[in-house]
Amino acid sequence: MSIQSILKIAVLSIVLCSCKSKKEPVQPNIIYILADDLGYGDVSSYNENSKIKTQYIDNLASEGVMFTDAHTSSSVCTPTRYGVLTGRYNWRTTLKKGVLSGYSKSLIQQExxxxxxxxxxxxxxxxxxxxxxxxxxWTLENTDSLGIDHLKARPQVDYTIPVKNGPNTHGFDYSYGFCGSLDMPPYVWVENGMPTKVPTDTTKGKKGQATWRKGPTSKDFSHEEALPEITERTVNFIAENANKDKPFFIYMPLPAPHTPILPTKEFQGKSGLDNPYGDFVLMVDWVVGEVTKALEQNGISENTLIVFTSDNGCSPAANYKQLKTKGHNPSYVFRGFKSDIYEGGHRVPYIMSWKGTIEPTKSNQLVCTTDLFATVADLIGADYADDVAVDSYSHLAVTNIKSQKPLRKSIVHHSVDGEFAYRKGDYKVNFCFGSGGWSYPSKNVKKAVLDTLPKVQLYNVKEDMAEQNNLQAEFPEVITEYRTDLLQIINNGRSTEGEKQMNDTVEDWPQLEHIK
Structure with a gap:
């Protein structure tokens, strides 16, 4: 054999080997289950002292990657949901703090x-x-003095006209759900943009753990049956699409265990905690079980990626004080709860499970809920425009699936009051006094107390997960570095590599002054 022939064979071998080493694009079904106000410590695989046995969520964790350092982009509902779907930090929008009402216009812009x-x-x-x-x-007939964004606002709506700028506008072939939260009117199911029934009743408001606000309600809407209804619709969608040529993506944001805390009869008392919150968590676990069973029954469990997480930490409505008498802490060892800049406000369970493909492991890789976009793009081998998903990083490389994408190295946290924190490595700087949310010390403490609080907090969250030892005086250079990093991320309109982008607005943004 000539030297020329040998060289040709060698070159061909290299080409063939390089082709084999490239990641083959795959298109599994994808189901994203977003619990509502579920705490890190509510999942038994995340909390060795949990008094709630979440067997189906635990099964997911045992079959996939269990992330222990995952965070929501905000410590409250609306902002986190925006980040999940767009891959962009919520505070870049016009919503600088708080949440939307059931009558608010779309936070996601049409473009x-x-x-x-x-x-x-x-x-x-x-x-x-x-x-x-x-x-x-909604098509509004008139509004009251509170407008549409206030949680007490009650504008008049023409429910015979399809809604605009809803889920179907934003990429969903099929949509079924309600606009606000389960404790916010109007209580109306909307399917593919059209209310299923015009509300003719008015539900009286309730207080306590089963709280909801007074408002118009359609005859086919039951607060108690909302979670089973969502579950049944999802299971049916799985069955209807299991054998079709197209893979499917289901975004399944649950209304539980958020208020109103309404476990159905078969779950009442099941947790043994003398608290309906524990029972409602078990009902969320049941939902996960129903979804996984549907995948098994339709023969597609090994072709489906499931992501399970929560939109923020547990709410104080769960009654922490009572739960702790039973030895259960929804926030695990972390300080604070829903709304807060502290870890308990935004550190959440986060599981990626793909039976038979993703090898079971536990990871302390830093993850944000904005990362869904980049991760699924990496998974299916597709690119997107430079101005899309500007705060999204793929965490596929944590799994045994090949990826060349860079992992997240830092994250921006955001509280209900719009306060910022920045995390990189072991350190986290809270650029606000107190919790930035509802837990003590909040902005509502007496001025005499407020004046004693440091305006900046620095914690080593690896060694001090409960954020008890403020290191700001010891490491001023860390605060300076993190302040510079955070302001650059804000001003660049993105945290990923690429061309500079614009935030939606920079007017009336007082929380920025707390960073400077």
Whole structure:
């Protein structure tokens, strides 16, 4: 054999080997289950002292990657949901603090690309089933003095006209759910943009753990049956699409265990905690079980990626004081709860499970809920525009699936009051006094107490997960470095590599002054 022939064979071998080493694009079904106000410590696989046995969620964790350092982009509902779907930090929008009402206009702009848009363009059938809480555009007949964004606002709506700028506008082929939260009117199911029934009743408000606000209610809407309804619709969608040529993406945002805390009869008392919150958590676990059973029954469990997480930490409505008498802490060892800049406000359970493909492991990789977009794009081997998903990082490399994408190295936290924190490595700087939310010390403490609080807090969250030892005086250089990093991320309009982008607005943003 000539030297020339040997060289040709060698070159061909290299080419063939390089082709084999490239990641083959795959298109599994994807189901994203977003619990509502579920604490890190409520999942038994995350909390060795949990008094609630979440067997189905634990099964997911045992079959996939269990992330222990995952965070929501905000410590409250609406902002986190925006980040999940767009891959963009919520504080870049006009919503600088708080949440939307059930009458608010869409926070997602019509020209924005969502993960549903992206997957739809790449051959996926897409469905949203559950709690939206991102606003959509009702046809308003008139408004009261409170407008539409105040939680006590009660504008008059023409429910015979389809909503605009809703889930179907943002990439979902099928949509079924309600606009706000389960404790916010109007209490109306909307399917593919059209209310299923015009509300003719008015539900009286309730207080306590089963609280909801007074408002118009349609005859086919039951607060108690909302979670079973969402579950049944999802299971049916799985069955109907299991054997079709297209893979599917289901975004399943649950209304539980958020208020109203309403476990159905078969779950009441089941947790043994003398608290309906524990029973409602078990009901969320049941939902996960129903979804996984549907995948098994339809023979597609080994072709489906499931992501399970929560939209923020547990709410104080769970009654922490009573739960702790039973030895259960929804926030695990972390300080604070829903609303707060402290870890208990935004550190959440986060599980990626793909039976037979993703090898079971536990990871302390830093993850944000904005990362869904980049992760699924990495998974299916598709690119997106530079101005899309500007705060999204793929965490596929943590799994045994090949990826060349960079992992997240830092994260921006955001509280209900719009306060900021910045985390990189072991350290986290809270650029505010107190909790930035509802737990003590909040902005509502007496001025004499407020004046004694440091305006900046620095914690080593690896060694001090409960954020008890403020190191600001010891490491001023860390605060200076993190302040510079955070302001750059804000001003660049993105945290990923790429061309500079614009935030939606920079007017009336007092929380920025707390950073400077």
């Amino acid at each position: 924005e690309t969502t993960v549903a848009d992206f997957l739809n363009e790449n051959g996926y059938a897409t469905a949203y089933i559950g709690k939206w809480h991102l606003g959509w555009d």
